[in-house]
Amino acid sequence: MAKNAAGQHYRKGITLVELFQMFPDEATADQWFEGCLWEDGIHCAYCESENVKERTKHPTMPHRCNDYKKRFSVKTNSVMHASNIGYNKWAIATYLMNTGLKGVSSSSMKPHWDLGITQKSAWHMLHRMRKEWET
Ligand SMILES: [Zn+2]
Numbered sequence: 001m002a003k004n005a006a007g008q009h010y011r012k013g014i015t016l017v018e019l020f021q022m023f024p025d026e027a028t029a030d031q032w033f034e035g036c037l038w039e040d041g042i043h044c045a046y047c048e049s050e051n052v053k054e055r056t057k058h059p060t061m062p063h064r065c066n067d068y069k070k071r072f073s074v075k076t077n078s079v080m081h082a083s084n085i086g087y088n089k090w091a092i093a094t095y096l097m098n099t100g101l102k103g104v105s106s107s108s109m110k111p112h113w114d115l116g117i118t119q120k121s122a123w124h125m126l127h128r129m130r131k132e133w134e135t
Contacts, residue, residue, distance in 0.1 A: 019092055019095060019096070020092065022091075022095070023087075023088040023091045023092055023095075024088075025088060026086055026087045026088055028088070028091075029086070029087035029088040029090065029091035029092075030073075030074060030087045032091050033074045033080075033087060033090070033091060034074050037074055037078070038074075042054050042063055044063075044065035044067065044068055044072065045065075045072035045073075045076035045077040045078070046065060046068045046070060046072065046076070046077065047065065047067055047068045049065055049066070049067040049068065051065065051066040051067050052064065052065055052066065053065075053066060056071075058071060060073060061073050061076070074087075075087075
């Protein structure tokens with residue numbers, strides 16, 4: 001990461017360009033969410049079982065619980081459940097709220113403007129994410 005670019009103060013955070021490069025597509029963001037939510041391996045979204053068949057070829061529900069006999073994804077039973085907002089938008093918004101951008105205070109950030117999602121979706125999502133990841 002470039003330090004003190006153009007004589008600017010280096011602050012904790014990344015640029016919007018760097019952020020978009022981190023999540024170029026759905027698959028990348030999906031994996032990032034899986035890493036965040038399932039640090040110790042994939043658990044069933046319904047019953048928390050670890051008896052899971054991971055990464056099947058199903059396009060939207062890649063994992064399957066062998067106990068509960070249902071498919072799930074990182075979206076299942078999360079704030080992203082049944083959301084048609086793409087993983088990469090969720091990832092970018094989440095990252096923005098948790099990390100911040102260079103030269104942008106978190107209170108002035110309006111992820112719903114940048115990402116083309118509604119304000120309601122944005123706040124619901126961010127509230128939920130913060131709660132989940134504080135513990
Ligand atoms: Zn299960």
